[in-house]
Amino acid sequence: MSPTQALASNVFLFYVALAVGLLVLAGAVLAVLRWGLHKDVEHAWKSYRGWLLLVPLALVPIFLGRGATIMVFTIVGIFGFKEFSRATGLYSDWPMTGAVYLGILGTGVVALVPDPTSRNPGWYGMFMALPVYVIALVLLIPILRNRAQGQLQVIALAIVGYLYFGWMFGHLIFLANATYAYSYLLYLLFAVELSDVAAYTTGKLFGRHPLRELPDVGRQVDLDGGRLLGTRTLRYMTENHPRI
Numbered sequence: 001m002s003p004t005q006a007l008a009s010n011v012f013l014f015y016v017a018l019a020v021g022l023l024v025l026a027g028a029v030l031a032v033l034r035w036g037l038h039k040d041v042e043h044a045w046k047s048y049r050g051w052l053l054l055v056p057l058a059l060v061p062i063f064l065g066r067g068a069t070i071m072v073f074t075i076v077g078i079f080g081f082k083e084f085s086r087a088t089g090l091y092s093d094w095p096m097t098g099a100v101y102l103g104i105l106g107t108g109v110v111a112l113v114p115d116p117t118s119r120n121p122g123w124y125g126m127f128m129a130l131p132v133y134v135i136a137l138v139l140l141i142p143i144l145r146n147r148a149q150g151q152l153q154v155i156a157l158a159i160v161g162y163l164y165f166g167w168m169f170g171h172l173i174f175l176a177n178a179t180y181a182y183s184y185l186l187y188l189l190f191a192v193e194l195s196d197v198a199a200y201t202t203g204k205l206f207g208r209h210p211l212r213e214l215p216d217v218g219r220q221v222d223l224d225g226g227r228l229l230g231t232r233t234l235r236y237m238t239e240n241h242p243r244i
Contacts, residue, residue: 001066001181015186019055069176074108081165090157095141103134103162107170122177131167135159
């Protein structure tokens with residue numbers, strides 16, 4: 001992965017054109033709804049402005065190359081865990097939070113360095129074993145500070161936080177080392193975001209079938225249908241192009 005390879009890649013250029021086309025189309029539709037039909041689309045405008053930031057944030061590091069992609073996605077994982085720790089109350093426990101930050105950074109490092117045995121990009125063997133070392137570090141912290149009361153919850157939150165935002169998200173980071181990195185990364189990113197957009201749209205238009213009588217779950221059945229429709233649409237668009 002490099003700027004030269006990105007410009008020579010039909011896959012990368014396809015997804016850039018797709019992203020620009022969708023942003024232009026969405027902007028035009030929102031403009032017609034807001035100024036032509038005088039509809040209240042303020043919530044959609046806020047989401048659209050967010051996409052104007054998120055799309056370049058995803059495409060630029062992939063364009064710059066493997067190293068930039070790994071570093072940016074590692075930073076995204078760190079900020080994701082920060083939000084998780086703030087929401088769960090783990091953020092106030094700095095030793096636990098610091099251990100998870102260290103683990104996420106370690107995931108980025110092993111994705112960046114070459115395998116010492118095969119010299120292939122990324123140290124995959126250490127990547128697969130890394131959760132063992134991070135969890136051991138998390139379990140060691142209560143012992144070092146001689147504390148038992150209330151530690152089960154923070155240990156559980158730290159382990160779950162690392163597994164989600166460090167190791168599982170690290171699989172996406174590690175795709176930057178694949179032979180067809182542009183295909184894997186861009187397809188996955190667009191499939192996830194398209195499913196969210198489709199779920200939001202169908203939920204707004206057809207949300208009539210609650211899965212559970214709980215707050216924020218009222219349109220779950222319709223949302224899932226929208227997600228399925230969105231991902232199948234992208235699959236249909238790319239199924240005749242094996243390398244896309």
